[in-house]
Amino acid sequence: MKRVGSLLLAALVSFSSGPLAADEPKELGPKLLHMPVLEKKAEQGILTPVPIAVELPPELASSAARVLVHYRVWGDPDWTTLSLGRRGKKWTGAIPCLEVSTVTGDVRYYVRVHDADGRVLASAGSRLSPFRVTVLHDTVLGARSKTRARCPDPSDCPRGLPGCPSEAVRQVPCRSDGDCEGGSTCSWQGYCERSQRRLNWASVALEQDLGLVPTSGACSVAAQESEGTACLRSDGEVYKSNPVYTNEALGPALGPTRVLAGYDRVLFYDTSVGLRAGFAFRGEGPTLRGAAPFVPWSLAARLTHWFGDDPFAHSGLRPFAFFTAGYAQYDLVAGVEVREDPTRYSYQGGNDLTQELELWKRAGDGFAGVGAGLAFALNQWVMVGGEIALVQVFPFGATVVTPTLHSGVGF
């Protein structure tokens, strides 16, 4: 049996040209420490720290910013990371004795060297081929178990102090997903994380447009010829007479009903961008002779801010607000009372002194607006919710409110 007094990994760097162990996964890092390991497998007693020392060659030492040891004690399904401290040419630390505890079995570990940006410069061992230290009970080790100090009292020797076990690392720096292991990915903040966050979302939605349209003068012949309005009488005839303007500056109107297909990409914990393509299957108004026909298709881009702490990392409520702009036509229909001007000659008969007309406003083709909504994530993959947006349409103006119900799938 071999004894672990101080496991010194005298490291020599051989970059990608260095020999790879047969079971070393290639995706673990771009560069590999080729290590003439003195003790790939060792033994020690319970309640004893596992000291680890790494000496980097000069060309690597200058660019190394952190040396991390990833270890897993017997019976623990998770890997834990600790950072070695720099002492001259060496990086040293120890798997804490309290972690080793009194449980016998293998402690596995491997070493990775990171630069200041978190990129992996080199590694020694891997999850598939780690170093192993077999922890044996005192009765097996016999007299050898008394040659090393036992676990210090944690209150006397807290982690991180010189001479005490290394500080545990909760965040492993990285630059890309390739720098992370065990199913974890590189987060936007440059640390490896294990998250079920879905970054791509496809959605379908049902939208009912509601609007506010200016009604003053909307039924004049000039407006109907040049401002995208059409006024229909109760007999279906287009109104072509002399209305007196009223004080009803704005009128509520019903707009088209649309189905939308969307795609959103989560750019950051609380930010996403997306596209919405829509089709208005109901609510098309009349097209007067010579006017442009209604275009039922719509396309919009949006920038969304999601409230809450990393909302895509877990299920539950996800409130959000967004800015949107794009192309769409809105045929808005409202009731408007028109008073006839009896002092002017009219070529169209049958217009009462006052009458209720059906006012259609074809607003478009561009729009921009803001909105807010609430989504509920059933899990990491499925989200349902509703939203409402207030958009201003131009150049044929109208103010449109778009309540929407939607559901999305993350992938």
Place this chain on the structure above:
Amino acid sequence: MVVAFMALFASTGCSSDAVPAPEPTLRTPGSFVAQETEPGDVRLFRVLGALKLETGQTYLIMRLFSPHASDFDGARELAKQDELPIEMALTSSVEAEFVTLPYRVVWFRTLTEQERDAIH
């Protein structure tokens, strides 16, 4: 924000909004005129045209409908109906004589081409 949008549009209202709407008169073609011939008996006329003579008199060319009303409000309701039975398709009256009896312009509707042709 909704208020801001509404204010924006409200501010675009035409300045003529404040002007009182013009009312039809006895001489306005298309006016419905109710005349109380006897207390409780109101006849309904439709003005098809007004002809001003050199003498200064004005002739009203009208159509008289069959239904009578008991008051001016009832006549207004009659006038709003699209199809009214006609008692006299064309009648005329000197305005000065017509106004000797109580009357009121109760409604207005623009004349159709056929109604305009009736006096030509």
